[in-house]
């Protein structure tokens with residue numbers, strides 16, 4: 001066995017978060033160790049891991065030195081917390097979900113939708129996810145999926161909404177889902193859902209942010225009003241429509257279509273994605289943000305790094321107040337709330353007002369001199385060091401990567 005210390009950011013986050021339902025379990029999973037080496041080489045101690053719970057429920061500490069840690073056991077690797085498996089053998093009905101799978105993985109919007117699907121499925125129904133083409137996702141089970149229908153074929157690659165609608169119609173005939181749920185997003189779900197609705201001749205509820213019992217609430221009037229209506233069969237839901245599944249594991253059992261899907265005579269030719277200038281993307285929609293704070297010492301270098309990495313620029317309030325970045329680039333409680341898949345924070349301490357603005361980001365990477373700052377605690381990956389040196393190294397790596405790719409193509 002390798003002695004390399006492997007970090008599990010999710011487990012660490014749960015262990016820090018006292019309100020998380022798995023907090024106690026995670027504490028005891030790590031509790032076997034009262035001292036361990038942190039990622040930056042500093043020895044950490046867990047004062048709560050000392051002692052044991054006596055038969056009458058009172059915590060006891062044996063100061064003789066004969067006992068250390070909760071169970072007295074020592075393991076080099078933290079135990080993996082296994083969520084309880086929920087199976088639905090004979091589903092009374094299906095709730096079908098078509099996740100966007102941006103980049104081949106479930107997005108946070110997809111997970112919210114699956115959370116809503118689980119709520120609608122209750123204990124009798126099963127959540128059926130319909131996924132097109134190849135994917136890179138390995139956590140369908142913990143996202144709440146009971147049945148997984150993977151529809152494969154070149155005809156579904158790229159932008160192929162007409163062909164996808166045909167496949168969804170086949171799934172509709174076979175599984176007769178009680179509800180269809182699609183993300184009301186610009187990543188495909190919004191359009192696919194409307195096309196499916198037109199094809200099935202059903203009226204969908206759009207931009208739904210709440211569904212309770214037989215009623216749902218959706219945004220209307222340019223986001224200024226709420227529309228209350230009966231819950232239809234087809235629901236196009238907004239992000240944060242429900243809490244994602246976090247406490248159960250599901251089978252994600254593979255299912256197939258009984259009959260082959262009719263081939264569509266394509267009326268749309270997909271010419272591939274068009275390159276856009278990341279600087280022109282509104283921050284709230286940017287997928288990759290390079291954000292600078294008071295710890296950025298060379299702003300010219302920061303701008304060049306953003307171009308080299310193809311990132312949209314963001315900033316902390318201090319960077320904006322100091323005149324290094326325009327006000328429109330401020331991230332946080334009094335700036336923009338961003339939802340990037342990757343948020344790279346350079347020299348930002350992680351004040352609560354800033355962290356509020358990045359709460360929905362998938363992965364946070366921090367570059368900072370201070371290993372104890374709050375941004376490092378929040379980050380999934382941290383680099384401790386000087387921002388100028390690290391930005392230069394990143395740019396060199398990006399250039400080497402591009403040159404390598406260009407050589408391979410030649």
Ligand SMILES: Cc1cc2nc3c(=O)[nH]c(=O)nc-3n(C[C@H](O)[C@H](O)[C@H](O)COP(=O)(O)OP(=O)(O)OC[C@H]3O[C@@H](n4cnc5c(N)ncnc54)[C@H](O)[C@@H]3O)c2cc1C
Nearest residue numbers: 293294295316317332333334335347348349351353369387
């Ligand atoms: C009502 C209110 C609303 C606010 N709203 C917002 C908001 O919307 N957004 C926001 O961002 N802030 C907001 N703030 C301000 C917030 O409280 C913080 O003051 C601010 O976020 C700090 O910015 P910073 O992290 O860039 O600077 P600092 O707190 O000064 O942190 C600088 C960081 O850079 C690191 N560093 C220093 N030198 C280097 C180096 N050479 N290399 C690498 N790292 C280095 C330091 O270790 C430190 O962690 C608000 C405050 C108030 C009171």
